[in-house]
Amino acid sequence: MNEITTPLLEISGLKTHFFLDEGTVKAVEGADLIVRPGTTVGIVGESGCGKSVTAYSILQLVENPGRIVAGKILWQRPASAGGDLLDLAALKPNSRELHAIRGGEIAMIFQEPLTSLSPIHTIGDQIVEAIRLHRPVSQEEARDQAVQMLQRVGIPKPQERLDHYPFQLSGGMRQRAMIAMALSCHPSLLIADEPTTALDVTTQAQILELMSELQNDFGMSILLITHNLGVVAEMCDEVVVMYLGQVVEQADTVTLFNEPKHPYTQALMRSIPKIGQRRRGRLDPIKGMVPDPYNRPHGCCFHPRCDKFVPGLCDQQEPPLQKLKSGGMVRCVLYGE
Amino acid sequence: MADSSPNVLLSVQNLKMHFPIRKGFARKVIGHVRAVDDVSFSVPFGETLGLVGESGCGKTTIGRCILRAYDPTHGAIHYQNASGQIIDLAQLQGRELISYRRELRMIFQDPYSSLNPRMTVMDIVAEPLRIHRIAQGKEIEDRVAEILRKVGLRPEYMRRYPHAFSGGQRQRIGIARALVLDPRLVVCDEPVSALDVSVQAQILNLLQDLQAELNLTYLFISHDLSVVEYLADQVAVMYVGLLVEVAPTEELFQSPRHPYTEALLSAVPKTVPRRNPKRIILKGDVADPANPPPGCYFHPRCPYAIDRCKTEAPALREIAPGRKVACHLAEQLSLRGVDTG
Numbered sequence: 001m002n003e004i005t006t007p008l009l010e011i012s013g014l015k016t017h018f019f020l021d022e023g024t025v026k027a028v029e030g031a032d033l034i035v036r037p038g039t040t041v042g043i044v045g046e047s048g049c050g051k052s053v054t055a056y057s058i059l060q061l062v063e064n065p066g067r068i069v070a071g072k073i074l075w076q077r078p079a080s081a082g083g084d085l086l087d088l089a090a091l092k093p094n095s096r097e098l099h100a101i102r103g104g105e106i107a108m109i110f111q112e113p114l115t116s117l118s119p120i121h122t123i124g125d126q127i128v129e130a131i132r133l134h135r136p137v138s139q140e141e142a143r144d145q146a147v148q149m150l151q152r153v154g155i156p157k158p159q160e161r162l163d164h165y166p167f168q169l170s171g172g173m174r175q176r177a178m179i180a181m182a183l184s185c186h187p188s189l190l191i192a193d194e195p196t197t198a199l200d201v202t203t204q205a206q207i208l209e210l211m212s213e214l215q216n217d218f219g220m221s222i223l224l225i226t227h228n229l230g231v232v233a234e235m236c237d238e239v240v241v242m243y244l245g246q247v248v249e250q251a252d253t254v255t256l257f258n259e260p261k262h263p264y265t266q267a268l269m270r271s272i273p274k275i276g277q278r279r280r281g282r283l284d285p286i287k288g289m290v291p292d293p294y295n296r297p298h299g300c301c302f303h304p305r306c307d308k309f310v311p312g313l314c315d316q317q318e319p320p321l322q323k324l325k326s327g328g329m330v331r332c333v334l335y336g337e
Numbered sequence: 338m339a340d341s342s343p344n345v346l347l348s349v350q351n352l353k354m355h356f357p358i359r360k361g362f363a364r365k366v367i368g369h370v371r372a373v374d375d376v377s378f379s380v381p382f383g384e385t386l387g388l389v390g391e392s393g394c395g396k397t398t399i400g401r402c403i404l405r406a407y408d409p410t411h412g413a414i415h416y417q418n419a420s421g422q423i424i425d426l427a428q429l430q431g432r433e434l435i436s437y438r439r440e441l442r443m444i445f446q447d448p449y450s451s452l453n454p455r456m457t458v459m460d461i462v463a464e465p466l467r468i469h470r471i472a473q474g475k476e477i478e479d480r481v482a483e484i485l486r487k488v489g490l491r492p493e494y495m496r497r498y499p500h501a502f503s504g505g506q507r508q509r510i511g512i513a514r515a516l517v518l519d520p521r522l523v524v525c526d527e528p529v530s531a532l533d534v535s536v537q538a539q540i541l542n543l544l545q546d547l548q549a550e551l552n553l554t555y556l557f558i559s560h561d562l563s564v565v566e567y568l569a570d571q572v573a574v575m576y577v578g579l580l581v582e583v584a585p586t587e588e589l590f591q592s593p594r595h596p597y598t599e600a601l602l603s604a605v606p607k608t609v610p611r612r613n614p615k616r617i618i619l620k621g622d623v624a625d626p627a628n629p630p631p632g633c634y635f636h637p638r639c640p641y642a643i644d645r646c647k648t649e650a651p652a653l654r655e656i657a658p659g660r661k662v663a664c665h666l667a668e669q670l671s672l673r674g675v676d677t678g
Contacts, residue, residue, distance in 0.1 A: 046533040046535060046536075047533055170622050172622060173622070200392055200560060201391070201601060201604040201605055202600060202604045203622075204606070205603075205606075205616060205619075206618055206619070209616070209618050227533065229534075229608050230606025230607055233606065233607060233609060234606045234607070253610040254610050257609065257610045268534065268535060269608070271534060271535050271537075272534050272538070272563070272608065273538070273564055273566065273567040274563060274607075275563040275566060275590070275602070275605050275675055276590060276675035276676055277566075282542050282545070283538040283541055283542055284538065285536070285538035285539040286535040286538070289503050289505060290503075
């Protein structure tokens with residue numbers, strides 16, 4: 001699309017493996033993606049496809065025995081922090097730079113706010129802590145900023161709410177509080193890991209609306225991780241589809257939904273019940289199931305479930321991620337030159 | 338006014354389920370959570386009724402009341418048994434009740450927590466047969482093998498433990514356990530919510546095939562409107578313990594008559610990029626079922642509310658054959674359904 005803007009975040013060839021007693025789980029085995037300033041990029045895929053591990057890798061939050069074994073994560077630091085280009089994958093998880101970036105330049109919100117907010121600290125204390133970690137402000141100033149943020153994310157009576165504990169808030173309010181905390185330091189990238197999965201549809205609609213509004217106000221980019229294609233269609237400018245640790249397709253949202261290229265994307269689109277399409281016979285599921293991560297299929301990892309499987313080709317060699325004329329990328333032999 | 342037409346399998350009348358809120362050393366009752374507050378509906382034989390609503394609206398409680406996992410506070414659950422007699426399940430006790438538990442079964446949401454990890458698949462699926470003394474010895478194994486085959490699992494795996502199976506396979510085990518007693522009514526409580534999309538389609542197809550093959554009637558509880566649209570013949574929408582709308586599926590999705598239904602439909606993210614005209618964003622939170630607002634429970638969030646809604650609770654009334662709505666303005670409003678284009 002607009003190739004002129006320099007990417008904010010560029011991941012190339014990322015591999016994150018978990019070294020367990022039973023063997024190595026290649027949770028991420030070739031992830032490539034670009035996030036440009038002010039845009040929303042979605043990562044979609046089923047559970048176990050490595051979408052969350054990709055996100056955790058960006059901030060080096062992958063837990064032992066997981067490790068980034070290859071690839072680059074280039075992060076464009078904001079002008080206020082020097083404006084240089086940093087490879088996050090090469091930094092130590094406890095380095096000074098990463099401490100400054102986590103929460104300060106890249107913030108993250110999680111699926112279940114009840115487990116990611118501390119149950120024994122008030123909402124206010126947690127937001128104030130986040131602000132004071134990154135900004136040289138006094139306790140009172142930080143508190144004022146926290147009140148403003150809570151108000152901005154639509155929490156009524158923010159002064160009172162500041163002294164409440166997470167369990168005293170409803171699911172939607174908790175997610176709002178988490179967004180307030182994440183945005184309190186004005187990050188340039190917000191990573192949202194299934195931010196609405198635990199919420200009801202009407203609450204989900206509220207939170208998605210809020211995220212778009214805040215994106216307009218703060219001008220940040222969003223990396224949205226979800227399994228819900230509907231959420232992707234509504235929120236994202238670009239989409240990355242992952243399967244078994246690999247990016248299998250990347251395209252802008254309209255192209256991806258109108259002309260999915262990779263057989264997995266096509267099958268995924270066919271298999272979901274779409275609202276407003278009143279039952280037309282049966283659903284068209286993807287055959288089989290996601291393979292065991294210890295036992296990745298040889299060649300293209302989707303070939304045992306693919307209905308366009310070419311014997312002797314797909315099961316032999318892993319296809320590379322190749323650029324398409326439309327601007328997207330796909331990992332499939334059908335689109336070779 | 339029990340619905341006694343011959344093809345109604347289940348008819349729930351004025352069902353109420355209130356849970357006491359206790360406080361203090363003496364555990365004094367200080368209030369009630371009105372999880373289900375005066376709900377009536379009926380399910381025709383061989384059909385699927387979809388029960389939708391947001392979390393906490395009481396849909397699971399209704400399912401559990403029907404199976405008598407809870408003792409309803411008030412109301413009748415008329416069930417037509419195989420010989421055509423109508424029995425009030427809410428009144429049954431002890432041995433009588435147990436015999437009806439063979440005919441009414443449940444499929445649970447979470448295939449991980451609903452299977453005992455220390456029992457083999459064989460034991461899990463055979464347990465209902467043993468409890469109800471339906472089969473013995475070799476026959477048990479044959480019946481288990483048969484039902485496993487029906488739900489798409491290989492009987493050779495019956496000696497394995499649940500951990501050896503994926504989420505979708507576990508859900509199939511749960512379905513096999515529910516169906517091994519040849520039930521007539523199956524309460525499916527969010528059976529696909531915990532599954533991945535590609536597996537979800539397999540399970541939905543399976544539920545549909547089994548319904549046709551075994552003549553099952555489903556009460557399908559879900560928060561996912563697209564899934565309900567796919568499977569249900571009729572849909573009942575719940576809000577804070579009350580039914581707000583009941584209608585045939587197609588009509589409900591195309592022309593909802595209750596503002597809450599409209600908002601729900603509008604809130605579902607559509608899989609069409611960049612084509613989401615004026616979505617209705619509801620203000621505020623779902624009302625507290627322990628302390629609901631006066632009048633219509635939905636009025637504080639309703640964009641169409643008038644003064645009458647604040648004081649007078651609307652009753653669920655029939656506005657057209659098969660269509661029931663609990664809204665004072667049902668006739669005046671023209672609400673937006675799902676774009677079927």
